[in-house]
Amino acid sequence: MALRSRAAGFAAVFFALGVMLSAVPAGASLDAVVAPRVVVPNMPESDCVTRAENALKTVMQNEVEAGEGSGVFVGVTRTDPSSPASAAAVIECHTVDAGGYSASFTCAVQTPTNPEGAAALCTRLVTAFGPAPAATSGGAL
Amino acid sequence: MTPVANRGRLFGAFLCAGILLTSALAPAAVDLSTGLQHVVANGTIDECNMKAAAALSAYLQNPTQASPGEWIAHGMTSTNGVSDTTAAGTIHCFAHGTGYVVSFSCAVEAPNNPYDAASLCSDLEANFTGAPQKPLATPTPEPTGCTTANLIGTWQSDKDNTLTLKMTPDGELIDSEGVSGSWYLTGMSAIITYYGNHTMTLSADGKHLRGGGYSFTRKC
Numbered sequence: 001m002a003l004r005s006r007a008a009g010f011a012a013v014f015f016a017l018g019v020m021l022s023a024v025p026a027g028a029s030l031d032a033v034v035a036p037r038v039v040v041p042n043m044p045e046s047d048c049v050t051r052a053e054n055a056l057k058t059v060m061q062n063e064v065e066a067g068e069g070s071g072v073f074v075g076v077t078r079t080d081p082s083s084p085a086s087a088a089a090v091i092e093c094h095t096v097d098a099g100g101y102s103a104s105f106t107c108a109v110q111t112p113t114n115p116e117g118a119a120a121l122c123t124r125l126v127t128a129f130g131p132a133p134a135a136t137s138g139g140a141l
Numbered sequence: 142m143t144p145v146a147n148r149g150r151l152f153g154a155f156l157c158a159g160i161l162l163t164s165a166l167a168p169a170a171v172d173l174s175t176g177l178q179h180v181v182a183n184g185t186i187d188e189c190n191m192k193a194a195a196a197l198s199a200y201l202q203n204p205t206q207a208s209p210g211e212w213i214a215h216g217m218t219s220t221n222g223v224s225d226t227t228a229a230g231t232i233h234c235f236a237h238g239t240g241y242v243v244s245f246s247c248a249v250e251a252p253n254n255p256y257d258a259a260s261l262c263s264d265l266e267a268n269f270t271g272a273p274q275k276p277l278a279t280p281t282p283e284p285t286g287c288t289t290a291n292l293i294g295t296w297q298s299d300k301d302n303t304l305t306l307k308m309t310p311d312g313e314l315i316d317s318e319g320v321s322g323s324w325y326l327t328g329m330s331a332i333i334t335y336y337g338n339h340t341m342t343l344s345a346d347g348k349h350l351r352g353g354g355y356s357f358t359r360k361c
Contacts, residue, residue, distance in 0.1 A: 029226055029227065029250065030171065030215075030216075030226055030227050030228065030229060030248060030249065030250040030254075032213065032215065032229030032231070032248050033207070033213065034207045034208075034211045034212070034213045034231045034233075034246075035207070035208075035211075036207065036208035036211065037208065037209075037210065037211060037233075066175055066176040067176055070176055070178075072175055072176045072244075074173070074175060086171065087171065088171055088173040088248070090173070090175045090246050092175075092233060092244060094235040094237075094242060095237075096235075096236070097236060097237065097238060102235060104211060104233050104244075106175070106231050106246045106248075108171055108173055108229065108248035109171070110171050110250060
């Protein structure tokens with residue numbers, strides 16, 4: 001799923017997600033952050049796709065790719081199962097020229113409706129995504 | 142337009158997959174737009190960073206590089222010092238061959254923000270590439286004066302000089318001590334939720350509201 005292969009098609013997507021909330025207390029505001037990207041060397045972008053999907057499912061209980069093959073995944077979360085969503089997050093996977101991939105994280109929540117801020121949400125997503133594998137050291141004996 | 146226009150390729154058109162989880166009572170929403178990408182065949186990450194900061198500055202405030210290649214900026218905050226921004230945009234720069242890929246994500250709080258996330262992202266992308274940009278919607282001026290169409294405005298209690306209610310377009314109210322409630326008007330009958338529900342009647346000139354043990358006069 002390299003970027004070049006995406007370019008051959010219509011690759012770009014434009015994904016609009018409206019999440020309506022049932023009630024918004026006075027003083028509600030939008031809280032948005034972008035987390036430091038995770039760079040994973042020497043792994044295919046398909047690994048990023050798997051980890052992004054799993055992270056969103058784990059943290060937000062759902063995920064959808066914003067266009068097949070786009071490498072952009074979106075999830076929403078809810079304050080309770082019956083309520084509309086109160087937050088959304090995006091994980092983007094991009095191939096790195098040197099080999100491997102990078103994953104970027106964007107989170108947006110409505111406060112105080114959502115129980116946690118955007119930074120906390122992104123931190124949980126990055127944790128669920130998992131770190132880049134530690135560099136292996138040679139010469140073990 | 143610069144190398145971006147000459148060499149860049151806008152990745153396709155739009156695949157819109159809007160998910161709208163609505164509620165009849167729900168005037169507010171988090172509106173997210175993502176997936177818009179642009180490839181520049183020849184260019185540097187520094188160039189991408191510079192254009193990202195410029196594009197965000199054109200529509201939002203205080204663009205910040207949160208980490209290498211990751212840019213974010215927020216909309217204006219209220220004048221009361223409370224952090225209540227209703228818009229944010231992020232731009233991501235990724236090295237790619239001899240150029241780079243730039244992607245855009247936007248989020249707004251609707252309907253409190255005057256424009257939607259897709260419009261913001263479209264303009265950020267257009268600004269980045271030098272393409273024509275569409276003016277974003279601006280806030281609708283708050284109605285003033287007395288009217289029977291709504292209860293928007295500041296209401297003075299006829300019984301207590303220290304009590305005022307400020308009723309806002311979103312159906313909320315807040316009194317002079319910061320206690321909040323809500324209002325709903327049907328015809329000339331109003332339901333005021335403020336220490337309980339009160340059914341009140343709006344006068345024909347839209348200036349007086351009485352009932353439920355309360356009596357208010359609108360400042361207009």
